[in-house]
Amino acid sequence: MPLRLLLGTVTALAFHLMFGWAWSVAGGIVAGVLGRKRGWLAGGIAVGLSWGVFLVHAFIVASAPTQRLLDIIGGLFGGIPSILVPAITVLPGVLLGIAGGALGSSINPWVTPPLTKAMLHFSPRSLDSQNSQKGS
Numbered sequence: 001m002p003l004r005l006l007l008g009t010v011t012a013l014a015f016h017l018m019f020g021w022a023w024s025v026a027g028g029i030v031a032g033v034l035g036r037k038r039g040w041l042a043g044g045i046a047v048g049l050s051w052g053v054f055l056v057h058a059f060i061v062a063s064a065p066t067q068r069l070l071d072i073i074g075g076l077f078g079g080i081p082s083i084l085v086p087a088i089t090v091l092p093g094v095l096l097g098i099a100g101g102a103l104g105s106s107i108n109p110w111v112t113p114p115l116t117k118a119m120l121h122f123s124p125r126s127l128d129s130q131n132s133q134k135g136s
Contacts, residue, residue: 008046032104043101
């Protein structure tokens with residue numbers, strides 16, 4: 001589970017930076033494909049974590065302006081406490097990740113057999129067995 005979360009988070013961060021926030025769903029798809037069970041959960045955690053990383057980065061780089069922005073956004077949305085605004089901001093990322101993870105785990109049966117076959121074809125053990133068969 002940790003490997004698919006790591007790969008999903010890194011993919012979501014990369015796609016978010018390169019193509020925009022909507023493409024971070026790719027991290028959820030990756031997390032879902034890598035594990036068939038509870039892919040939706042892995043996708044939600046991976047993409048939510050990547051969106052949380054962006055929020056933490058904003059606080060580290062410019063904490064005072066970020067806090068002021070959260071106060072303003074909270075005021076605009078009916079006096080929501082500024083501490084809840086980051087959680088509300090990460091929620092769409094989690095929902096994108098859940099959708100991507102569900103999609104990824106549903107396409108897992110079509111993706112896994114070709115990948116497994118390719119990995120077995122190029123694994124060192126299969127190359128050794130092919131070489132020993134050629135020598136015989």
